[in-house]
Amino acid sequence: MRIPFIAGNWKMFKTKAEAAEFAKEFVKLYQGTDVRTAICAPFTDLELLVEAFKDTNIGVGAQNVHFEDEGAFTGEISVKMLEEIGVDYCIVGHSERRQYFGETDETVNKKLKKLFETDIVPIMCVGELLEERDAGKAFEVVGRQLEEGLSGISKEDASKLVIAYEPVWAIGTGRTATPEQAEEMCAFIREGLEKLYDEDTADSVIIQYGGSVKPANATEIMNMPEIDGALVGGASLKPVDFMAIIDF
Numbered sequence: 001m002r003i004p005f006i007a008g009n010w011k012m013f014k015t016k017a018e019a020a021e022f023a024k025e026f027v028k029l030y031q032g033t034d035v036r037t038a039i040c041a042p043f044t045d046l047e048l049l050v051e052a053f054k055d056t057n058i059g060v061g062a063q064n065v066h067f068e069d070e071g072a073f074t075g076e077i078s079v080k081m082l083e084e085i086g087v088d089y090c091i092v093g094h095s096e097r098r099q100y101f102g103e104t105d106e107t108v109n110k111k112l113k114k115l116f117e118t119d120i121v122p123i124m125c126v127g128e129l130l131e132e133r134d135a136g137k138a139f140e141v142v143g144r145q146l147e148e149g150l151s152g153i154s155k156e157d158a159s160k161l162v163i164a165y166e167p168v169w170a171i172g173t174g175r176t177a178t179p180e181q182a183e184e185m186c187a188f189i190r191e192g193l194e195k196l197y198d199e200d201t202a203d204s205v206i207i208q209y210g211g212s213v214k215p216a217n218a219t220e221i222m223n224m225p226e227i228d229g230a231l232v233g234g235a236s237l238k239p240v241d242f243m244a245i246i247d248f
């Protein structure tokens with residue numbers, strides 16, 4: 001049985017003061033809830049959130065990490081730095097990192113391997129562009145991202161993974177994939193995991209959908225059998241909206 005996991009991705013939103021305000025309100029709203037959740041925040045908010053959520057089950061995640069242990073990589077953050085702060089998750093391969101910051105399947109693979117040396121759980125993002133979907137290549141693209149991203153990763157590690165299917169055309173556009181489209185791709189991802197590993201491994205991976213998830217559409221998405229959770233952008237910025245999604 002996979003426990004639903006709904007994570008927020010704040011992207012480049014919220015100063016420390018704004019994060020503290022969110023945390024205060026969200027901790028109250030979340031009390032007594034058993035859906036697994038986490039907030040993936042900018043690096044500058046992480047320490048504050050770990051402290052604010054320490055007596056709760058609310059996890060904290062980073063949105064990126066470098067794959068080397070340390071070195072001359074101006075502007076980058078290492079896995080050890082995240083570990084020291086006490087983060088639980090790290091997003092890897094978000095489409096915005098792939099589009100604007102040169103993330104490739106190869107760097108995704110290196111980052112996953114580095115994270116698997118620790119207890120930080122990677123949230124690996126995959127998803128096709130609109131032109132790829134329109135050209136009938138969505139499954140080919142996501143299949144390749146999965147295969148190359150997971151190259152050389154053991155089944156023990158893969159079974160701990162969270163995968164977020166985020167069709168790029170549905171991110172921040174208000175245009176959600178239909179629950180059937182999301183389900184079809186999440187099922188394809190699970191089949192892919194079974195081919196790469198085995199049925200048990202595929203069964204244990206949490207597969208989230210991301211892309212314009214809102215309180216109004218969370219229920220129908222979460223009711224799909226192969227969708228185990230959501231990665232929520234814009235609607236995770238307000239405690240009440242994010243809580244309404246968690247309460248789907």
Ligand SMILES: O=C(CO)COP(=O)(O)O
Pocket residue numbers: 009094166170171172173174210211212213231232233234235
């Ligand atoms: O990219 C996303 C989460 O990682 C989705 O963002 P939106 O929910 O704002 O569409």
